[in-house]
Amino acid sequence: MKPTEQKEIILKGIPASSGICAGSAYIVDKEGVKVVKRYAVSDQDIKKEINRFKTAVKKVQNNLKEIIEDNLQSADIIETHIALLNDKEFYNKVAEIIEKKHVNAEWALKKVTIDLTAKFKSIEASYLKDRAEDITQISDKIMKSLTGIKTVNIKKIDKRVILVARDLSPAEVIQIQLEFIKGFITDKGGKTSHTGIVARNLQIPAVLGLKNAAEIINNEDIIIIDGNKGEVIVRPSAGTLAAYEEKKREYENIKAAASRKAKFPARTKDGLIIPVLGNIELSEEVVSVIDHGGSGIGLFRTEFEYISGSGFPTEARLFEKYKGIIELMSPEPVTIRTLDINGDKAFKFASSKEANPALGLRAVRYCLAKPDIFITQLRAILRASAFGNVKIMFPMIADKSEIIQAKELLYQTALSLEKENIDFKKDIEVGIMIEVPAAVITADALAEEADFFSIGTNDLIQYVFAADRSNSEVSHLFEPLHPAILRMIKHTCDVAEYKGINVAICGEMASDPLNLPILLGLGVKEFSMNPQSIPHIKEILRNISVEEAKNFTNEILRYTDITEINKAAQKKYEELNGKTYPAS
Ligand code: PEP
Ligand code: MG
Numbered sequence: 373m374k375p376t377e378q379k380e381i382i383l384k385g386i387p388a389s390s391g392i393c394a395g396s397a398y399i400v401d402k403e404g405v406k407v408v409k410r411y412a413v414s415d416q417d418i419k420k421e422i423n424r425f426k427t428a429v430k431k432v433q434n435n436l437k438e439i440i441e442d443n444l445q446s447a448d449i450i451e452t453h454i455a456l457l458n459d460k461e462f463y464n465k466v467a468e469i470i471e472k473k474h475v476n477a478e479w480a481l482k483k484v485t486i487d488l489t490a491k492f493k494s495i496e497a498s499y500l501k502d503r504a505e506d507i508t509q510i511s512d513k514i515m516k517s518l519t520g521i522k523t524v525n526i527k528k529i530d531k532r533v534i535l536v537a538r539d540l541s542p543a544e545v546i547q548i549q550l551e552f553i554k555g556f557i558t559d560k561g562g563k564t565s566h567t568g569i570v571a572r573n574l575q576i577p578a579v580l581g582l583k584n585a586a587e588i589i590n591n592e593d594i595i596i597i598d599g600n601k602g603e604v605i606v607r608p609s610a611g612t613l614a615a616y617e618e619k620k621r622e623y624e625n626i627k628a629a630a631s632r633k634a635k636f637p638a639r640t641k642d643g644l645i646i647p648v649l650g651n652i653e654l655s656e657e658v659v660s661v662i663d664h665g666g667s668g669i670g671l672f673r674t675e676f677e678y679i680s681g682s683g684f685p686t687e688a689r690l691f692e693k694y695k696g697i698i699e700l701m702s703p704e705p706v707t708i709r710t711l712d713i714n715g716d717k718a719f720k721f722a723s724s725k726e727a728n729p730a731l732g733l734r735a736v737r738y739c740l741a742k743p744d745i746f747i748t749q750l751r752a753i754l755r756a757s758a759f760g761n762v763k764i765m766f767p768m769i770a771d772k773s774e775i776i777q778a779k780e781l782l783y784q785t786a787l788s789l790e791k792e793n794i795d796f797k798k799d800i801e802v803g804i805m806i807e808v809p810a811a812v813i814t815a816d817a818l819a820e821e822a823d824f825f826s827i828g829t830n831d832l833i834q835y836v837f838a839a840d841r842s843n844s845e846v847s848h849l850f851e852p853l854h855p856a857i858l859r860m861i862k863h864t865c866d867v868a869e870y871k872g873i874n875v876a877i878c879g880e881m882a883s884d885p886l887n888l889p890i891l892l893g894l895g896v897k898e899f900s901m902n903p904q905s906i907p908h909i910k911e912i913l914r915n916i917s918v919e920e921a922k923n924f925t926n927e928i929l930r931y932t933d934i935t936e937i938n939k940a941a942q943k944k945y946e947e948l949n950g951k952t953y954p955a956s
Contacts, residue, residue, distance in 0.1 A: 387602030388568035391577035630907035634665030670900020690752035702760030735768035829879025865895030893925025
């Protein structure tokens with residue numbers, strides 16, 4: 373690979389899938405359909421125009437169905453796109469605009485897409501912002517079908533390249549042939565976008581949300597993707613290219629070494645086996661947890677079925693989803709977190725108009741206020757529990773009475789299943805997430821009602837610092853090693869120990885190797901994280917003893933300055949790993 377003479381440019385985006393690669397750019401889609409003209413459609417042609425739209429939708433639908441048949445791995449995500457194609461707010465609205473305004477299908481489609489995406493983007497919830505991307509992506513496909521624009525068939529690319537696109541839909545990413553495509557970058561998309569999830573499942577480096585990469589990069593330009601940092605280097609100098617080749621080698625060595633041992637337990641130097649589990653959102657991610665050596669699922673976020681569809685999921689649908697995951701993971705545990713809706717994960721339909729959604733009718737509060745919806749989920753979980761090793765976890769508990777009420781509904785649900793002679797796991801463990809400061813302070817009272825604790829640091833940090841987790845303006849306050857957070861974790865672990873219940877951690881903090889010795893030293897007994905981080909974290913745990921972690925943590929707990937703590941944690945990382953932090 374030869375570097376070019378032009379000056380190198382560094383673009384910063386969102387690190388969607390880890391790994392480093394360098395190669396020749398292959399522009400897939402630079403602009404999409406940019407100019408959409410409006411023209412009048414006469415009375416007698418309205419029906420024809422609506423049919424033209426319907427045919428285009430059908431074409432896209434058939435194409436997506438074919439992709440699912442070819443590749444079952446990410447079927448759920450593509451099914452979401454198929455469901456969107458028929459979504460009333462979307463499909464009917466386009467037809468309605470064509471009919472009422474006497475306009476062409478392209479213009480009506482553009483109008484509905486703009487209106488709908490603006491609606492989602494206006495809600496301060498990253499989940500919904502990313503769902504706006506789903507709409508843009510399927511609208512784009514219909515638009516191309518309407519206008520007859522040919523798209524590059526990703527499946528047919530047979531050169532070793534890096535894809536560069538304005539946007540790539542999950543269906544397109546799934547068609548990537550790994551022997552040819554080294555990685556991909558897009559201008560749109562975010563960390564929780566479906567495209568990012570599919571990339572992580574494929575384990576291919578990807579940086580999304582670059583804004584103008586497709587404009588800056590030309591076909592066959594040499595580019596480097598650093599999926600760990602979310603950087604893309606365009607037309608790198610010879611020096612940069614060489615440095616990155618070295619960095620890539622080092623990263624892959626670390627990854628390979630960790631992966632080789634991924635299936636072995638994380639046994640500390642003093643012989644304690646620490647369970648390391650995976651966090652998932654979709655059934656497709658279970659395989660990734662198993663492949664990365666996770667000994668179960670410590671957090672199954674169940675919001676997807678509620679966020680992706682155009683209505684509440686049925687008990688039958690939830691049961692099938694849960695059963696599939698539980699059977700796949702059996703006999704290892706699957707901790708199903710009950711619906712944590714609203715806050716940063718709002719419904720697409722029926723979204724609430726709260727001034728402060730993160731402080732509003734969210735998670736268990738919502739479920740207790742809407743028992744019918746809650747009971748449907750509880751029935752599905754209990755029925756599925758007959759097929760493996762299930763635990764139930766309630767999110768956002770702030771007061772003991774919430775656990776009591778939630779458990780009462782669970783008990784009533786179990787009774788009714790018993791009456792119907794439906795099998796379920798009778799001794800199911802019921803735990804809670806510790807993610808609200810009030811829960812930390814009253815952990816002793818909560819432990820009376822809970823079989824286990826799982827610390828959700830993403831929300832705990834948000835609520836402790838009064839800093840919205842999806843607001844980048846206050847992201848500097850997200851310091852997981854801040855004394856306020858460490859002391860809260862310590863208190864939770866001490867109480868759990870005293871009360872004899874297990875304490876896990878499932879927030880993002882658990883996946884950063886920097887934090888590991890401290891979390892272990894604070895008394896966390898179990899770790900759950902994104903599947904890709906499992907091998908590395910297990911390796912770190914193997915390099916330390918609990919005693920050493922405790923001594924180090926005692927030293928850390930004396931600091932009041934976050935800079936000092938971070939510095940000490942980095943020094944410890946170097947000591948344990950023989951290299952500077954971060955590893956990549
Ligand atoms: C958390 O809050 O730390 C957590 C794990 O849950 P979520 O990110 O889904 O709110
Ligand atoms: Mg949370």
